Amino acid sequence: MTLTLAPRLETNRLILRSPVKADADAVIAFLMDEVRSDGFGGFDNRPDAWRWFALNVGHWHWHGYGYFIIEDKASGKPAGIAGIWNPEGWPEPEVGWVVFDGFEGKGIAYEAALRVRQWAYEDLGFTTLTSNIVPGNTRSIRLAERMGATYERTYDNPNMGEDMLYRHPGPEALA
Template sequence: MTPAPIIETKRLILRGPEAADFEPIAAFYADPERSMGFGGVLPRDQAWRWFASMIGHWHLRGYGFWTITDKSDCTALGICGLWNPEGWPEAELGWIAFPQAEGKGIAFEAATAVRHHAYTVMGFTTMTSNIVPGNTRSIALAERLGAVHETTYDNINMGTEHLFRHPAPADLA
């Protein structure tokens, strides 16, 4: 299996997913408003399958979602990472902030660190964030990260999505 490297920021440690991370993922997928940007509500068994596929993505693609944790107490605050299931146009940068992490800049800090890692360590040269219409918080975060709306397309898994293009590595230097 491809292990997730550890990424540290000022307040966070991003690490590979662990079994204990499933409970907040299950809670996320049980909430209609929160899960809307990731396909909507899933029953617990289907949330488990999504969680397991998230782990398997590391092995198949060599990248995936990290669990965002608080550096001071290791509390899981969300997930952030690179996702590219079969049928998608290219890898995307995605994020989920669990309720206790919302409004604190956690997702921004994690997404900035993941994008930097993808560009400087993994050799990515381009990156998108695919966001369902109406997910205003994710759209605002993508724009705060400097991503611009490029197109709207039909995502094979999610239906209509807005594709936001992140600045290229040279544009961030």
């Protein structure tokens, strides 16, 4: 049973879908991995990581968008999360992404983030999006720049501390 009303989006290799209860362990494992979740905001205990999983479900119900589960079509396994994130305290909606252990270096985050951005512009009517990146997260900076996003400013993120805001090109620039 899906936990949100998220649409099912596809790319050549990926399915972006609503979280289901069975996804909790993969997301929680990522969030509790201090090295892998660095730059995303991990947790040192399962209850807090579980609360973040539930927070994402609530985010979908509050906003009508949130993080999709990225499912690898070839294996059927959760490969990461990507979506639009805008909790209380965020400067504006952002395109966010992470991939889980074993799925890095395959272009999955890029492919998922492009599809999420397309959905946000075409289906949700967004006219601008950002990506908020912790300084030193060079992989995410490269991915944002590959998507055409440019550094705009640094700000104080209430959850992450210092964050760099990258602005994505609007839908008119991508047409």
